[in-house]
Amino acid sequence: xxxxxxxxxxxxxxxxxxxxxxxxxxxxxxxxxxxxxxxxxxxxxxxxxxxxxxxxxxxxxxxxxxxxxxxxxxxxxxxxxxxxxxxxxxxxxxxxxxxxxxxxxxxxxxxxxxxxxxxxxxxxxxxxxxxxxxxxxxxxxxxxxxxxxxxxxxxxxxxxxxxxxxxxxxxxxxxxxxxxxxxxxxxxxxxxxxxxxxxxxxxxxxxxxxxxxxxxxxxxxxxxxxxxxxxxxxxxxxxxxxxxxxxxxxxxxxxxxxxxxxxxxxxxxxxxxxxxxxxxxxxxxxxxxxxxxxxxxxxxxxxxxxxxxxxxxxxxxxxxxxxxxxxxxxxxxxxxxxxxxxxxxxxxxxxxxxxxxxxxxxxxxxxxxxxxxxxxxxxxxxxxxxxxxxxxxxxxxxxxxxxxxxxxxxxxxxxxxxxxxxxxxxxxxxxxxxxxxxxxxxxxxxxxxxxxxxxxxxxxxxxxxxxxxxxxxxxxxxxxxxxxxxxxxxxxxxxxxxxxxxxxxxxxxxxxxxxxxxxxxxxxxxxxxxxxxxxxxxxxxxxxxxxxxxxxxxxxxxxxxxxxxxxxxxxxxxxxxxxxxxxxxxxxxxxxxxxxxxxxxxxxxxxxxxxxxxxxxxxxxxxxxxxxxxxxx
Numbered sequence: 001x002x003x004x005x006x007x008x009x010x011x012x013x014x015x016x017x018x019x020x021x022x023x024x025x026x027x028x029x030x031x032x033x034x035x036x037x038x039x040x041x042x043x044x045x046x047x048x049x050x051x052x053x054x055x056x057x058x059x060x061x062x063x064x065x066x067x068x069x070x071x072x073x074x075x076x077x078x079x080x081x082x083x084x085x086x087x088x089x090x091x092x093x094x095x096x097x098x099x100x101x102x103x104x105x106x107x108x109x110x111x112x113x114x115x116x117x118x119x120x121x122x123x124x125x126x127x128x129x130x131x132x133x134x135x136x137x138x139x140x141x142x143x144x145x146x147x148x149x150x151x152x153x154x155x156x157x158x159x160x161x162x163x164x165x166x167x168x169x170x171x172x173x174x175x176x177x178x179x180x181x182x183x184x185x186x187x188x189x190x191x192x193x194x195x196x197x198x199x200x201x202x203x204x205x206x207x208x209x210x211x212x213x214x215x216x217x218x219x220x221x222x223x224x225x226x227x228x229x230x231x232x233x234x235x236x237x238x239x240x241x242x243x244x245x246x247x248x249x250x251x252x253x254x255x256x257x258x259x260x261x262x263x264x265x266x267x268x269x270x271x272x273x274x275x276x277x278x279x280x281x282x283x284x285x286x287x288x289x290x291x292x293x294x295x296x297x298x299x300x301x302x303x304x305x306x307x308x309x310x311x312x313x314x315x316x317x318x319x320x321x322x323x324x325x326x327x328x329x330x331x332x333x334x335x336x337x338x339x340x341x342x343x344x345x346x347x348x349x350x351x352x353x354x355x356x357x358x359x360x361x362x363x364x365x366x367x368x369x370x371x372x373x374x375x376x377x378x379x380x381x382x383x384x385x386x387x388x389x390x391x392x393x394x395x396x397x398x399x400x401x402x403x404x405x406x407x408x409x410x411x412x413x414x415x416x417x418x419x420x421x422x423x424x425x426x427x428x429x430x431x432x433x434x435x436x437x438x439x440x441x442x443x444x445x446x447x448x449x450x451x452x453x454x455x456x457x458x459x460x461x462x463x464x465x466x467x468x469x470x471x472x473x474x475x476x477x478x479x480x481x482x483x484x485x486x487x488x489x490x491x492x493x494x495x496x497x498x499x500x501x502x503x504x505x506x507x508x509x510x511x512x513x514x515x516x517x518x519x520x521x522x523x524x525x526x527x528x529x530x531x532x533x534x535x536x537x538x539x540x541x542x543x544x545x546x547x548x549x550x551x552x553x554x555x556x557x558x559x560x561x562x563x564x565x566x567x568x569x570x571x572x573x574x575x576x577x578x579x580x581x582x583x584x585x586x587x588x589x590x591x592x593x594x595x596x597x598x599x600x601x602x603x604x605x606x607x608x609x610x611x612x613x614x615x616x617x618x619x620x621x622x623x624x625x626x627x628x629x630x631x632x633x
Contacts, residue, residue: 079135113138222604248314251313269377270322271356271380354388355389362395407464427610471499492553500541527556531562577609583614609627
């Protein structure tokens with residue numbers, strides 16, 4: 001019940017109590033007054049009537065006696081007027097037992113009124129000749145009492161309604177800032193650190209509003225500091241100390257993402273052949289300057305191809321790489337020519353004509369990163385044979401054939417449901433060791449009984465829209481498993497971007513979760529790379545899933561994979577760190593500092609952090625000490 005309703009109810013109860021007491025006391029006072037007034041009126045009537053009848057009592061049969069009594073009786077509110085002689089013989093008696101139907105019986109029973117009776121002796125000369133008795137009719141008193149009660153009740157109700165309306169308006173004005181405070185608290189819980197601009201004038205509410213503003217600013221400051229710390233630690237983990245380019249681990253991770261996202265791209269392997277000669281001719285500081293200039297040349301050319309998402313990396317001391325994610329053959333060749341021009345300029349500055357060679361290979365999304373890198377290295381060897389500062393591009397001619405074979409395999413497997421669904425990689429609570437989450441996974445075997453690589457299988461399934469059917473089957477299997485086996489832990493299921501964009505899938509999912517409400521035991525597992533690529537789509541999907549009661553986990557989270565602002569907006573239930581970040585933590589300050597920082601930020605946002613494939617007990621102990629909630633092996 002809202003505070004305004006509580007105050008209205010309290011005021012109404014107080015008003016009811018005060019009114020009831022006052023109403024009862026008033027009615028009793030009015031009743032007493034009417035009884036006294038009736039007694040006085042009866043006595044006055046008896047006295048005046050006795051004096052009026054006195055001259056005519058010498059003749060008891062005189063008709064004027066009855067005439068005078070009737071005249072008085074008709075003019076007053078009397079029940080009975082009776083005239084008796086000195087022998088107590090009734091000479092005249094008139095009565096009126098009128099009952100007023102307007103007066104409810106409960107009032108008569110509740111407030112019984114005594115009938116007022118008065119008498120007066122009549123004398124003829126010095127002799128007593130009779131007595132007159134006058135009794136009032138209480139019905140008139142009840143009628144008057146009832147009319148007064150109705151008037152009081154009507155006036156009281158009007159006053160009460162007016163007072164309640166006035167109180168409602170006052171409370172709405174006074175308590176309206178509480179709605180802003182509540183909205184601010186909810187926005188803080190959602191990671192949106194706003195402030196109340198219009199400060200209320202009520203002292204208590206004003207103090208609460210100022211306190212909420214202060215808390216919001218402080219939490220926002222903490223989050224910003226953690227975000228800056230994460231950026232700094234991410235750069236330290238992923239960027240080369242000398243050149244500032246991304247390290248080999250980032251290159252390997254980005255290559256994996258290319259294959260997972262079914263993206264056709266080009267990989268450039270650039271090796272400085274003459275670095276050994278240069279080290280003999282120049283000192284360490286000059287060599288460092290040379291490498292920085294070389295890296296800057298790669299960075300400048302990548303900026304020119306920014307729309308194609310070209311990224312430079314330093315793999316080893318003399319080995320560099322570029323990834324061009326949306327390049328075609330002509331664009332890749334044009335980029336290679338630009339690189340050769342920059343390398344030639346740098347070579348001339350250091351008195352050399354031949355400084356580096358470039359091997360370029362197209363990436364077949366149905367292959368593997370190792371195959372693409374091997375192809376790029378073969379292209380590099382070809383470039384060395386061409387001449388100074390040369391390049392060579394090698395295309396994968398088997399791509400079209402692979403697509404046809406994969407398409408037939410994928411369609412046949414999904415249509416016939418020729419795959420196994422299993423629950424693997426249990427994530428255990430690092431404190432209690434109980435299972436928190438298992439991941440639903442499917443396995444496919446080819447005609448020879450060998451495991452089929454999941455990456456290319458999913459890529460082809462997504463390309464030919466069969467991934468929606470596959471995702472639905474895995475989700476339904478997980479829901480049935482939770483429901484029938486009464487699991488205590490959650491199950492994580494993977495869904496593709498094409499699936500979450502499908503309106504029919506959303507309708508189906510809503511029906512499934514309404515008929516079998518498994519709650520947060522069903523967790524949708526989404527890669528950080530996919531979320532960053534289609535942020536608006538996933539942001540809306542996360543809201544849709546939470547409305548159905550299910551949970552969300554962002555997997556493969558690592559430095560620079562996703563800004564903290566995205567995490568604040570998405571508010572997932574879990575963040576799962578990559579295996580590279582979760583292992584080999586001993587004497588690795590940058591990793592532990594990054595994990596500690598992301599855990600602190602997650603706690604503020606009510607998000608749980610888990611790790612992936614943690615092998616050693618030392619690493620698990622370190623993660624537990626850092627505040628990580630769970631980990632798989």
